[in-house]
Amino acid sequence: MTTTRPTWAIIDSATDVGVLLGAARQLSDVVVALVIGPRHLVEQASSSGFSETRWLGEPAATVGSEDYAAAIAELALRETPTAALMASSTRNRLLAGRLAARLDTSALTDVSDLRTEDDTVVVTHSLYGGAALRTERLLSAIGVITISAGAFAAFGSGPSWPGPIVEASCAVTPPPISLLERRSEPRSAGTLPQAKVVVGAGRGVGSRDDLGVVEELAQALGGQMACTRPLAEGLNWMGRDQYLGVSGLSIAPDLYVAVGVSGQMQHMVGVDQARVIVAINNDKAAPVFAESDYGIVGDLHQVVPALVDALKAVS
Numbered sequence: 001m002t003t004t005r006p007t008w009a010i011i012d013s014a015t016d017v018g019v020l021l022g023a024a025r026q027l028s029d030v031v032v033a034l035v036i037g038p039r040h041l042v043e044q045a046s047s048s049g050f051s052e053t054r055w056l057g058e059p060a061a062t063v064g065s066e067d068y069a070a071a072i073a074e075l076a077l078r079e080t081p082t083a084a085l086m087a088s089s090t091r092n093r094l095l096a097g098r099l100a101a102r103l104d105t106s107a108l109t110d111v112s113d114l115r116t117e118d119d120t121v122v123v124t125h126s127l128y129g130g131a132a133l134r135t136e137r138l139l140s141a142i143g144v145i146t147i148s149a150g151a152f153a154a155f156g157s158g159p160s161w162p163g164p165i166v167e168a169s170c171a172v173t174p175p176p177i178s179l180l181e182r183r184s185e186p187r188s189a190g191t192l193p194q195a196k197v198v199v200g201a202g203r204g205v206g207s208r209d210d211l212g213v214v215e216e217l218a219q220a221l222g223g224q225m226a227c228t229r230p231l232a233e234g235l236n237w238m239g240r241d242q243y244l245g246v247s248g249l250s251i252a253p254d255l256y257v258a259v260g261v262s263g264q265m266q267h268m269v270g271v272d273q274a275r276v277i278v279a280i281n282n283d284k285a286a287p288v289f290a291e292s293d294y295g296i297v298g299d300l301h302q303v304v305p306a307l308v309d310a311l312k313a314v315s
């Protein structure tokens with residue numbers, strides 16, 4: 001059951017548009033997009049099925065979404081939406097914290113299930129590194145919620161007729177931190193949360209050069225590469241936005257192939273929504289096998305090239 005009050009989706013990235021609409025519709029049939037970003041992002045939102053799209057403005061390079069917290073809180077207190085939903089990016093977590101403080105509530109983070117009961121919002125999210133799920137009922141009038149990546153399906157099958165765009169540019173609080181430098185990561189996860197097939201590399205791969213073996217498998221499967229945390233933080237073989245798990249991304253692909261991954265809980269919570277998990281590991285006692293639908297015990301340097309050859313032979 002949904003409520004009659006509108007739900008807000010705060011959008012600052014093109015990749016989140018459909019998923020935020022899908023999540024917000026769990027609460028309300030009336031979903032208003034609040035867009036922080038360039039004109040083309042507003043146009044994308046307005047043709048995605050929102051009841052209304054409001055353009056809060058395009059932030060200057062030195063401003064982040066979190067600097068819109070005061071303006072959004074003021075609007076929320078006037079209009080009392082059911083909740084303001086946003087994706088779980090670093091910036092949005094800052095925004096959620098600031099917004100929740102101004103609305104005298106708590107930010108509900110990494111939410112994987114949303115519903116209304118008796119016109120109040122009920123959310124489920126993971127805790128203890130994903131070892132348990134907690135379901136909470138919102139007691140405040142307005143919820144501030146970040147949604148877990150991969151937990152909600154995008155709404156709509158493609159662009160529809162553009163809905164109304166309201167220019168609602170608002171005052172931005174001058175940021176208390178000044179930007180000194182902006183550097184792009186050498187590789188970016190980009191659309192990893194939306195990928196249908198993901199191949200995850202673990203420390204068992206052995207060296208940065210050997211990552212090519214895993215990459216070939218990802219390509220042969222038409223999928224994307226991801227990794228465990230040690231490969232992104234410490235070894236620095238892959239980007240920090242490519243690791244999966246409790247402190248990285250959570251994904252829900254059709255297929256996740258774990259290559260040289262031991263399967264520690266902190267990693268597996270990021271992939272436990274995958275429809276099928278396949279593990280390749282030379283240690284038959286590796287915990288990853290208990291979490292997998294299919295397992296291959298063997299040296300990845302032999303197993304993976306053989307799989308790639310077999311896939312090429314049938315494609």
Ligand SMILES: Cc1cc2nc3c(=O)[nH]c(=O)nc-3n(C[C@H](O)[C@H](O)[C@H](O)COP(=O)(O)OP(=O)(O)OC[C@H]3O[C@@H](n4cnc5c(N)ncnc54)[C@H](O)[C@@H]3O)c2cc1C
Nearest residue numbers: 202203204228229245246247248260261262267281282300
């Ligand atoms: C607070 C906290 C948060 C954390 N958050 C995350 C997180 O978000 N994501 C995350 O991934 N980790 C996280 N970790 C780290 C996590 O606990 C594990 O240490 C990490 O996931 C292990 O990475 P791995 O599987 O690549 O390496 P390892 O545990 O070293 O496993 C390597 C595996 O490769 C196998 N192997 C070795 N050689 C071969 C070969 N030739 N062929 C086949 N298999 C081979 C080995 O048998 C082994 O099972 C966190 C830890 C802490 C304390």
